[in-house]
Amino acid sequence: MVLAAGAGRRLRPLSRVRPKPLCPVDGVPLVDHALARARSAVGAPGAVAVNVHHGRDQLERHLAGLPAPLGPVHVSVEEREALGTAGALGRLRPWIDGRGVLVLNADTWAPGDLGWFVAGWDRERVRLAVAGDDRLRPPDRPASPVAAALVPWSEVAKLAPVPSGLWEVSWREQHAAGRLEVVRWDGPCLDCGTPARYLAANMAASGGAPVVGPGAVVEGRLERAVVWDGAHVAPGEELVDAIRTDAGVTVLVR
Numbered sequence: 001m002v003l004a005a006g007a008g009r010r011l012r013p014l015s016r017v018r019p020k021p022l023c024p025v026d027g028v029p030l031v032d033h034a035l036a037r038a039r040s041a042v043g044a045p046g047a048v049a050v051n052v053h054h055g056r057d058q059l060e061r062h063l064a065g066l067p068a069p070l071g072p073v074h075v076s077v078e079e080r081e082a083l084g085t086a087g088a089l090g091r092l093r094p095w096i097d098g099r100g101v102l103v104l105n106a107d108t109w110a111p112g113d114l115g116w117f118v119a120g121w122d123r124e125r126v127r128l129a130v131a132g133d134d135r136l137r138p139p140d141r142p143a144s145p146v147a148a149a150l151v152p153w154s155e156v157a158k159l160a161p162v163p164s165g166l167w168e169v170s171w172r173e174q175h176a177a178g179r180l181e182v183v184r185w186d187g188p189c190l191d192c193g194t195p196a197r198y199l200a201a202n203m204a205a206s207g208g209a210p211v212v213g214p215g216a217v218v219e220g221r222l223e224r225a226v227v228w229d230g231a232h233v234a235p236g237e238e239l240v241d242a243i244r245t246d247a248g249v250t251v252l253v254r
Contacts, residue, residue: 001089002034002073004106005053005082010193011107017247019055021106022062023198024228026205027213029062030192031106035070037148041102041114049074049092050106053082085166089151090159101156103149103166109201110147110189117183121150126174127181131189147185195251199243202226213246 008020015023021031031050038048050073052059063073076092083091089101100123102114110131121127127150155170174180190201202211203224210222213229220237227233230246243251 001092001101001103002031002038002048002050002106003085003088003103004031004034004059005051005078005088006107007054007082008107008193011195011198013249014195014198014243014245014251015055017245017249019059020192022055022058023192024211024213024226025109025192025198025201026211027229030109031059031062032066032070033109033111034104034106035066035073037110037112037114038102038104039069040112041118049076049095051076051078051083051088051091053078081163083161084163086159086164086169087162089156089166090164091161093156093159093161096153096156098153100153101151103151105146105191107192108145108147108189109192109205110145110185110187111205112147112185112187114148117148118150120183122181123152124154125179125181126151126155126171127183128171129183129185131185145189145191147187147189195243196253199224199226199241199253216246 004021006020008015011020022029025033035048042048050063052075056077060075063075074095102118117129129147131144131147171180188204190197190204192198192201211226212218213227215229216227216231218227218233219235220233223240225239226243228244228246231244233239233244241253
């Protein structure tokens, strides 16, 4: 399950141009990065779902055109309102139908094969891969981003299709009962929820080099910059710690 229904408010104005899951990191939409990770662990066609709400039309068009092996995917449309991380799974209970679920956030860039993470799972406890840590500090959430989660059917079966979060309605209780397993994720793991974090993910992916999308025209100077496909940087322009979109929007990260 790739969670892609959020509004991306913290990422504005970038998310006004494209839904957050379609914002590219190293030239690839965030949702495609997440789907590639999902496919590394779940190979069966049709076994991957993506939920949509904000930016639904753009996301549905993108998901419908996915090439193999990323597609096809099952699209879960949240019509009236976004249902959150728990509500999204609750809505998909009939489709999940007794299976455990690998849960990924489309806005988290965390490249790496997840086969080992699924293979080591007992299918009875919630399992989290937490960036750089293998502990939780009660009563708080993980201080570091969660790179991936595994949720057994016994927990999915309890979830209702109403706006709610997995930590609040499931994981906190499982942690208190000693039934939440945490493993350390040592690879990159960056939440792209803000322009600064989004820029940092692109710089991590490129090794610090400017990221220029296909079809972009760059005639100026770039330093720690991201230029989306189809965008233009005019002669004499200098983009430093900046993001230029194909709509002409420029975000400076300071």
